[in-house]
Amino acid sequence: MSHINAYLNFNGNCREVMTFYRECLGGELMLQTIADAPFASQMPAEAQQHILHATLTNGNLLLMGSDMIGADLQKGNSITLSINCSSDEEISMFFANLSAGGKVRDPLAMMFWGAKFGALTDKFGTNWILNYDKSQHS
Numbered sequence: 001m002s003h004i005n006a007y008l009n010f011n012g013n014c015r016e017v018m019t020f021y022r023e024c025l026g027g028e029l030m031l032q033t034i035a036d037a038p039f040a041s042q043m044p045a046e047a048q049q050h051i052l053h054a055t056l057t058n059g060n061l062l063l064m065g066s067d068m069i070g071a072d073l074q075k076g077n078s079i080t081l082s083i084n085c086s087s088d089e090e091i092s093m094f095f096a097n098l099s100a101g102g103k104v105r106d107p108l109a110m111m112f113w114g115a116k117f118g119a120l121t122d123k124f125g126t127n128w129i130l131n132y133d134k135s136q137h138s
Helices: 014-025 088-099
Strands: 004-007 026-033 052-056 060-064 080-084 104-112 118-119 125-130
Touching: 004 125, 014 060, 014 088, 052 080, 052 088, 052 125, 088 118
Parallel strands: 004 060, 080 125
Antiparallel strands: 026 052, 052 060, 104 118, 118 125
16 A cells, blocks of 8 residues: 655754654654765765655654755745644644644634644744544544
8 A cells, every 4th residue: 555654854953843743743863974874975974964765653643854956945834734632642642732932823622623723833934733533543
């Protein structure tokens, strides 16, 4: 079965953001720096510790990122990351962690479709929606 996974682009702060997401969501974070890449000698000294590729995994959750976008990065609101949580405790924890220092757009609440839902923008400007449908996990 195919999956679409989020790949986030940063301009030098990928390590900071992905470390924050690991603290919020748990899991294992793998960071590969430009210095570890075969083409490292062709890159400027100030870019050596930038992240070529980051992977955060926690069960079925997979979030990837990189600093390789460079100066072309444009923050926008066309992308929102969505997590379908597996328990009430998980959605509450993830929501509290991700919203720390950010802005809650929709507080966690039961919705007309029968699930607990909330929306936020984290302190790095990334939009998130979280959903927990108990009927899918009974």
